[in-house]
Amino acid sequence: MKVTLSALAIGSMVALSATAKEELNIYIWTEYTEPELTKAFEEMYDCKVIESNYENCEEMVAKLQAGGVSQYDMVFPSDYIVPSMIELGLLSELDHSKIPNLGNLTDTFSSPSFDEGNKYSVAYQWGTVGLIYDSEKVTEPIDSWKPILESEGGTRFALFDSEREMTGIALTYLGYSMNTTNKKELMEAANLLIKAKKKKGYSGFVANVGGFSKVQAGTLDMSFCYSGDAFANIEESPNLKYVIPKEGTVVWCDSMCITKEAPNKELAYKYINFILDAKNGAQLSNYIAFATPNKASLPMIDKALLENPSVYPDAETEEKLEFILDAGANTAMYGELWKMIKTR
Numbered sequence: 001m002k003v004t005l006s007a008l009a010i011g012s013m014v015a016l017s018a019t020a021k022e023e024l025n026i027y028i029w030t031e032y033t034e035p036e037l038t039k040a041f042e043e044m045y046d047c048k049v050i051e052s053n054y055e056n057c058e059e060m061v062a063k064l065q066a067g068g069v070s071q072y073d074m075v076f077p078s079d080y081i082v083p084s085m086i087e088l089g090l091l092s093e094l095d096h097s098k099i100p101n102l103g104n105l106t107d108t109f110s111s112p113s114f115d116e117g118n119k120y121s122v123a124y125q126w127g128t129v130g131l132i133y134d135s136e137k138v139t140e141p142i143d144s145w146k147p148i149l150e151s152e153g154g155t156r157f158a159l160f161d162s163e164r165e166m167t168g169i170a171l172t173y174l175g176y177s178m179n180t181t182n183k184k185e186l187m188e189a190a191n192l193l194i195k196a197k198k199k200k201g202y203s204g205f206v207a208n209v210g211g212f213s214k215v216q217a218g219t220l221d222m223s224f225c226y227s228g229d230a231f232a233n234i235e236e237s238p239n240l241k242y243v244i245p246k247e248g249t250v251v252w253c254d255s256m257c258i259t260k261e262a263p264n265k266e267l268a269y270k271y272i273n274f275i276l277d278a279k280n281g282a283q284l285s286n287y288i289a290f291a292t293p294n295k296a297s298l299p300m301i302d303k304a305l306l307e308n309p310s311v312y313p314d315a316e317t318e319e320k321l322e323f324i325l326d327a328g329a330n331t332a333m334y335g336e337l338w339k340m341i342k343t344r
Helices: 002-019 035-045 057-065 079-087 100-104 163-173 183-197 210-217 227-231 265-275 278-288 328-343
Strands: 022-029 047-054 122-134 157-160 202-206 222-226 240-243 249-258
Touching: 022 057, 022 265, 035 047, 035 265, 035 278, 047 057, 057 079, 079 249, 100 265, 122 210, 122 227, 122 278, 157 163, 157 183, 157 210, 163 183, 163 222, 163 249, 163 328, 183 328, 202 210, 210 222, 210 227, 210 240, 222 227, 227 240, 249 265, 265 278
Parallel strands: 022 047, 157 202, 157 222
Antiparallel strands: 122 222, 122 240, 122 249
């Protein structure tokens, strides 16, 4: 009887292993995939995509360093942190022969400054950080960061829980480069944000899509917001307005990267190439409303998005946009500055 049961158990395990699907574990920003596209990928490659989420790049890097580098197959870091991740040995060098659709990238993203030659990263989406506000509660049109950083009043607002982006916006508002290493300029920016925290109406820090969600829900009157988070949902709330302030803002690019110890690198390559397909790239960007780095997808992008300068900025706006660069030896200085901003 024991032999029979053992045989049955072994037979069941063999059957289960024969039908088990491959898994692709991705570590990605919240609300940053298109469900139907994920389903199509799973069906095409008879696999299962398992998605875990993070709210900022620093959280993501810490998780990888704590063992996630062998747990996740892919991560989607912002441009400025890619060089640090390369230096820390968290990313795999890419085999371009396994990504035939790589040629679909626009010139801007085919060899970006943060990863020349796309040795470790492939652009996923790009966009800006702007200001989202409720025009029924903030009746004067906004074209500056001033209402959220300096103007007094009871307007309810939140600051952005993103170290380099929030500091960078304060710097650009003051007329400085958001990549400055000048200690006087950095302290001026820090003091501006600390002072903003003392304003009536200050409601803490929000991360990722949180700012838009709280303005939409009516618990905030204005907040910082990623462009795609605004335009993916703004039709539901016509009273909400998104603006790129006149002082300028952050332009960013999130990339697809394979972790150094990815359990399933081959499936990760298939995913990257799948996203870079012209039709798939358009479907992704039309759904999440960020800008595509895929030139082959542009003819299929929704006209309302393509012609919106807050999604695809015009030449005049582009001049006021700045990428955040890797701080290198000054990373710790930025970290200490952020700690001071958050705790004072």
